[in-house]
Amino acid sequence: MAEYDYDLFVIGAGSGGVRASRIAAGHGARVAVAEEHRIGGTCVIRGCVPKKLLVYGSHFAEELQDAAYYGWTVEGMRFDWATLRDTVLRDVERIEAAYTSTLDSNKVAHFHEHASITGPHGVRLASGREISARIILVATGAWPVLPQFPGVEHCITSNEVFYLPELPRRIVIQGAGYIALEFAGIFNALGCHVTVITRGDTLLRGYDQALRDRLLQITMARGIEYKFHCPIDAVEKQADGTLSISAGRHDAIPADVVLIATGRKPKTDGLGLETAGIALGERGEIPVDEYNRTICESIYAIGDVTDRIQLTPIAIREGHAFADSVFGGNPRTISYDCVPSAVFSQPPLASVGLTESQAREAYGNNVKVFTSDFRPMRNVFADRHERGLYKLVVDAASDRVLGIHMIGPDSPEILQAAAIAVRAGLTKADFDATVALHPSMAEELVLMR
Ligand code: NDP
DSSP states (O other): OOOEEEEEEEOOSSSHHHHHHHHHHTTTOOEEESSSSTTTTTHHSHHHHHOOOOOHHHHHHHHHHHHHHGGGTTTTTTHHHHHHHHHHHHHHHHHHHHHHHHHHHHTTTTSOEEEEETTTEEEETTTEEEEEEEEEOOOOOOOEOOOOOTTTTGGGGGGGGGGOOOOEEEEEEEEHHHHHHHHHHHHHHOEEEEEOOOOOOOTTTSSSSHHHHHHHHHHTTTTTTEEEOOOOEEEOOOTTTTTEEETTSSSOEEEEEEEEEEEEEEEETTTGGGGOOOOOTTTTTOOOOSSSOHHHHEEEEOOOGOOOGOOHHHHHHHHHHHHHHOOOOOOOOOOOOOOOOOOOOOOOEEEEEHHHHHHHHHHEEEEEEEEEEEOOHHHHOOOOOOEEEEEEEETTTOOOOEEEESSSHHHHHHHHHHHHHHHTTOOOOHHHHOOOOSSGGGGGGTOOO
16 A cells, blocks of 8 residues: 555645646656646636737737738727627636646546645645645646725726636726736727736836837837836725725726726735745745755755746746656756746837846946837838837856846747747847848847938
8 A cells, every 4th residue: 555645635726736746647656636627727728828818809900900001991890899709718617628638648637626735744625635645736827917096996907808708998006017018008908998007117127128118119009008116005996896906196097997906916825835834925925945845854845936027938848857856767857047038019119138228227238229219111001100129138258148038029939949049048249240131120139320
């Protein structure tokens, strides 16, 4: 008889948990996973995937408008939110089924209920079943944070936004991070009146200032309204079902939907971590070492619940490295250097490495910055005045490219390849020596002098 029911019990079947389960099972471990919501987690069910499909869907507004310049006439053009919403939700079901079948084909048992830890090797399912495991992995992700104000129960978060019964005429979005600006772009393109309200005056904290300024300028020109230094005091539901938002010294703002996007915090409620002696860190995260191990030897954690970098590909890498380390006889850590990121705003922005201000802090005056401020061909042709902005941040002493920052059409697609060069430590001279691929927007990367 085995000493434990399973070699590995994973709590949370999101991107990180599923990867860890599959790889550990491939190394011969007997694995089970518990998921209280749906298999796939935030990214697949209520994050990256459906969001990107909504971005694609909303982009047709611009493309159909541009089509006239290329000779196309589209008659009877109209948009139906329910069709887009339901097609996206169906695709989410498809991917959820694919994730489930990955677990099945790797012989990973799955329980569709809440699981909590009862000690270093114990887990209790909501149904009351007790399970033992040699190793427990917590991969429960993060959950939206809701600020406290009267009427917050009338607001929604990114968890609910994919299910809206109808397209709001007016939407107020609180926050100015990834989620706020991505949904501001989607709803603006779909024809809603969008108001972004923020507690300060900073969009996308951490991104290069020049890109943030450009995004603000373009999105304002597209009709998004910003109200800075404007914390929400209260949201009231009116007799007709609409909402009225009181915020700072502004007049009440009317809206059909209020979307709160003020960050996500590690999801640890009801996990029973204290039964294994695990205390949360300052940001509510589970503290782990570089091998994802908690203070309790048999319990590990990966992904957003550890609040290192809240990005799906990071959770996946952490899950894979954990499984190789603990079950594959190949102890390894992952690198958090040069992690590329993108905001699928409209236009999108993408970034890797040091921003100009971070580089100046680290390298003083020894930093050179090259920029290309250009109007993409497609914008010129469609008489759109929006300009792209690419920026290379270079260490003047070694000529090494320390960071690349881009805003403009398709910038995330372009940046992924350019990030390889930054990670590899290539120099500005290497960029200059690369022949331009013409005509493209990406060629700007090798033409900055
Ligand atoms: P972000 O951390 O990106 O942004 C949070 C925003 O909310 C900031 O503008 C912040 O303002 C503001 N804020 C924080 N607390 C309060 C408060 N109490 N009252 C008012 N405003 C507040 O969080 P998101 O929710 O947008 O996204 C969560 C995480 O999900 C991101 O960090 C990202 O890692 C991930 N994500 C990644 C995506 C991608 O890769 N494209 C897409 C979506 C999410 P301030 O700047 O002043 O602190």
